[in-house]
Amino acid sequence: MQKLSFxxxxxxxxxxxxxxxxxxxNTLQTPVTDAPxxxxxxxxxxxxxxxxxxxxxxxxxxxKALPEGKKVAQYHVSAMGKLGHELxxxxxxxxxxxxxxxxxxxxxxxxxxxxxxxxxxxxxxxxGKAGIDPETYNNAKNSMMVKAFIARQDAMVNAFKVTSTxxxxxxxxYLIDNSDVKATTPEGYVTAYTDLVLSLIKK
Numbered sequence: 001m002q003k004l005s006f007x008x009x010x011x012x013x014x015x016x017x018x019x020x021x022x023x024x025x026n027t028l029q030t031p032v033t034d035a036p037x038x039x040x041x042x043x044x045x046x047x048x049x050x051x052x053x054x055x056x057x058x059x060x061x062x063x064k065a066l067p068e069g070k071k072v073a074q075y076h077v078s079a080m081g082k083l084g085h086e087l088x089x090x091x092x093x094x095x096x097x098x099x100x101x102x103x104x105x106x107x108x109x110x111x112x113x114x115x116x117x118x119x120x121x122x123x124x125x126x127x128g129k130a131g132i133d134p135e136t137y138n139n140a141k142n143s144m145m146v147k148a149f150i151a152r153q154d155a156m157v158n159a160f161k162v163t164s165t166x167x168x169x170x171x172x173x174y175l176i177d178n179s180d181v182k183a184t185t186p187e188g189y190v191t192a193y194t195d196l197v198l199s200l201i202k203k
Contacts, residue, residue, distance in 0.1 A: 024180035028173055032159045035172030036073035044111040045081035046165040055186050058193050065194050075153040077165055086120045092149035093140045102130040170200040
């Protein structure tokens with residue numbers, strides 16, 4: 001896959017730009033028919049993705065608004081950063097083991113703030129602090145469920161032709177334009193974003 005492009009300023013732009021704009025989403029010419037209802041593509045190397053968990057908790061808020069039993073499918077993109085593949089594997093392990101909430105924030109902190117993930121072994125350290133011992137973590141790499149999740153991640157990245165992160169798609173048809181979701185506060189941005197996703201689900 002080609003190198004992805006990223007815009008660190010897209011969230012700030014969306015909060016403080018003024019005036020009317022085009023609709024804050026794009027319709028795909030070729031829908032992805034087997035996609036989850038709502039899917040986010042992200043990378044632990046992506047600054048705006050980190051902001052989506054810290055300043056603008058978009059994904060967690062959408063999850064709270066979705067019907068019980070449904071949540072946003074989050075897929076890690078391998079093409080960014082020297083350990084992109086290893087972090088995609090780590091996210092697959094976390095997803096299969098049901099510990100994404102315990103490791104997502106620590107992994108963002110380790111990658112972006114502390115710069116402490118420089119080798120695959122460093123990822124295992126983060127899982128260790130979340131209660132997943134190194135042996136369990138390493139054994140999970142060979143799990144058929146983990147391998148299937150990794151394959152699903154890569155297949156969805158290719159199917160959607162993902163070129164930036166964070167990218168949120170709805171119903172396999174609509175791509176949210178993060179910079180065109182208008183608000184004047186972080187809270188307002190999250191609310192507007194969530195309302196847009198819910199409206200597209202019903203569309």
